[in-house]
Amino acid sequence: MMRFVTTLSVLLPILSPTATGNEQVSSVPDTGCVKSVCRLHPNHFNLLTYLQCSRLANLLGPNSFFAGNRNLAVWDAKQQQTQSACRVLPTSTEDVSSVLGVILEESCRFAVKGGGHARDPDDSISAGGVTIDMQKMRSIQVAADRSRVKLGSGHVLYSLYSGLEKYNLTTLGGRVADVGLGGFALGGGFSSLSPAYGLAMDNIFEYELVLPNATIAKVNQHTHPDLYFALRGGMNNFGIITHFTMRAVPQGQVYGGSRTYSSNIREAVLQQASDLTTLWKNDTAMSFYYNFAYDQNLDDFTIAVNQEYALPTSDPPPFRQLNELPYESDTVRIDRLSNFSTDGISPGGGRNLYATVTYQPSVDLDRKLQDILIEELQPIKTISGLSPSLVIQPLYEAAVQANRERGGSAAGIQAEGPLTVVLFNTRWSDEKDDDAINALANRWLQRSLAATHEADKFHPWLYINYASKAQHPFAGYGEANLRKLVAIQREVDPKGIFTSKGLCRGYFKLL
Numbered sequence: 352m353m354r355f356v357t358t359l360s361v362l363l364p365i366l367s368p369t370a371t372g373n374e375q376v377s378s379v380p381d382t383g384c385v386k387s388v389c390r391l392h393p394n395h396f397n398l399l400t401y402l403q404c405s406r407l408a409n410l411l412g413p414n415s416f417f418a419g420n421r422n423l424a425v426w427d428a429k430q431q432q433t434q435s436a437c438r439v440l441p442t443s444t445e446d447v448s449s450v451l452g453v454i455l456e457e458s459c460r461f462a463v464k465g466g467g468h469a470r471d472p473d474d475s476i477s478a479g480g481v482t483i484d485m486q487k488m489r490s491i492q493v494a495a496d497r498s499r500v501k502l503g504s505g506h507v508l509y510s511l512y513s514g515l516e517k518y519n520l521t522t523l524g525g526r527v528a529d530v531g532l533g534g535f536a537l538g539g540g541f542s543s544l545s546p547a548y549g550l551a552m553d554n555i556f557e558y559e560l561v562l563p564n565a566t567i568a569k570v571n572q573h574t575h576p577d578l579y580f581a582l583r584g585g586m587n588n589f590g591i592i593t594h595f596t597m598r599a600v601p602q603g604q605v606y607g608g609s610r611t612y613s614s615n616i617r618e619a620v621l622q623q624a625s626d627l628t629t630l631w632k633n634d635t636a637m638s639f640y641y642n643f644a645y646d647q648n649l650d651d652f653t654i655a656v657n658q659e660y661a662l663p664t665s666d667p668p669p670f671r672q673l674n675e676l677p678y679e680s681d682t683v684r685i686d687r688l689s690n691f692s693t694d695g696i697s698p699g700g701g702r703n704l705y706a707t708v709t710y711q712p713s714v715d716l717d718r719k720l721q722d723i724l725i726e727e728l729q730p731i732k733t734i735s736g737l738s739p740s741l742v743i744q745p746l747y748e749a750a751v752q753a754n755r756e757r758g759g760s761a762a763g764i765q766a767e768g769p770l771t772v773v774l775f776n777t778r779w780s781d782e783k784d785d786d787a788i789n790a791l792a793n794r795w796l797q798r799s800l801a802a803t804h805e806a807d808k809f810h811p812w813l814y815i816n817y818a819s820k821a822q823h824p825f826a827g828y829g830e831a832n833l834r835k836l837v838a839i840q841r842e843v844d845p846k847g848i849f850t851s852k853g854l855c856r857g858y859f860k861l862l
């Protein structure tokens with residue numbers, strides 16, 4: 352067997368299609384590597400993938416796993432069930448470049464995994480090909496003047512916060528400990544610091560990445576202005592990011608935590624959320640979001656409001672009225688961001704679906720979208736493990752402004768005031784219920800969009816990290832931005848490696 356393997360390895364470059372021009376796209380395998388090239392054995396597909404994985408294992412040694420999901424737990428059950436032929440864990444930009452070089456030579460399908468919180472097969476766990484798992488790339492390099500930090504793209508938010516806390520610094524991270532910096536920052540990144548500094552993507556000064564041709568580039572406003580524009584919102588269409596250089600912000604402990612409320616005081620919470628979005632929008636230390644969630648055990652909805660204030664103040668003025676409401680449970684305290692991030696961990700295991708709507712703030716629309724969920728849920732509310740909820744949060748003016756000030760970005764958010772961003776999300780247990788859940792999400796989405804139009808509050812921008820696969824978030828970036836993004840994608844990736852017909856097809860594709 353060994354000799355057979357060695358012989359085939361030598362032959363492979365001859366058997367493999369040459370990766371040039373459109374040939375690359377037309378010879379892409381459905382799964383694994385090199386489709387219908389070698390007909391030596393009925394299992395040639397697996398055998399070939401095994402051989403190609405062996406080439407990668409030669410590069411990375413113990414940092415490679417066959418099959419890909421050994422020792423791996425990801426958040427969504429659909430992704431967890433997805434088996435890659437092998438998984439490699441690079442430790443440097445050069446590793447990533449070498450891995451991509453082999454993948455291109457062998458024409459293998461692949462996916463890139465950050466924190467693994469995407470929801471569909473092939474998003475970040477390759478279906479039958481190679482998963483490039485960035486989890487070993489968690490370096491932290493603080494600039495001498497402490498204004499910037501270079502972060503390995505494999506950080507999860509807990510490792511990022513706890514690492515930076517050693518320097519009394521933080522950056523624009525998200526709320527939940529095990530979410531990956533990679534997907535979070537490439538899609539946009541809502542952070543508790545966004546009211547002051549904007550989304551995470553507006554606080555990235557430089558990307559180090561491996562381009563679709565496996566070469567390494569450092570991309571900033573001066574070296575590659577077009578690609579720098581595209582990467583801020585353009586998601587995973589331009590290569591594999593290995594490092595983000597981000598804004599560093601001095602930070603000690605902060606006020607934060609969440610309180611839960613019974614659904615019978617929903618009107619009071621709706622009003623408070625509206626006040627926090629509009630009346631308190633200029634207090635940029637303040638941030639909040641709330642969750643209107645169905646609890647199958649109670650057969651009722653509960654509300655959880657997450658309060659965030661970027662100072663160690665015990666009684667921040669914006670939350671005073673909210674904190675007079677009677678609550679059911681409470682985690683509000685002064686603590687470190689790293690500790691707050693562990694409060695929100697949503698254990699892996701179920702099947703998940705996201706969808707999103709954006710509109711100009713309106714308490715009537717907040718209520719309406721919740722009512723639509725209540726109505727649409729009724730016929731299917733006993734589905735095993737079902738837990739739908741709406742997470743509602745503002746995108747403050749400062750975030751929109753920050754986007755503009757950095758010369759604009761692919762995401763192209765245009766707004767005069769704050770926006771309300773709603774994430775529909777649900778979890779369920781069994782594959783047999785997938786269709787019913789998709790139908791629920793679709794009905795909620797269509798009726799909610801209609802309601803935003805009816806109220807004349809519709810906004811086209813969609814947060815890509817909250818969008819469903821039935822939505823088209825790039826269309827919401829505006830026609831001119833989309834045209835520019837597509838042109839940059841074609842220029843950076845002429846062989847279409849990171850397109851829907853290429854080798855890396857997961858998540859949201861421009862082409």
Ligand SMILES: Cc1cc2nc3c(=O)[nH]c(=O)nc-3n(C[C@H](O)[C@H](O)[C@H](O)COP(=O)(O)OP(=O)(O)OC[C@H]3O[C@@H](n4cnc5c(N)ncnc54)[C@H](O)[C@@H]3O)c2cc1C
Nearest residue numbers: 463465466467468469475525526531533534535541592858
């Ligand atoms: C429990 C939970 C809490 C969340 N909280 C927040 C929040 O507070 N704020 C917010 O804005 N969003 C939040 N999100 C949404 C989150 O930002 C997205 O789901 C994000 O895409 C997850 O990134 P990941 O790296 O964990 O996932 P992954 O599945 O690893 O990555 C998502 C996509 O990005 C690509 N990708 C990842 N890293 C790289 C890289 N280095 N180079 C190229 N492509 C890469 C992957 O290939 C994949 O297609 C949350 C999601 C969950 C499930």
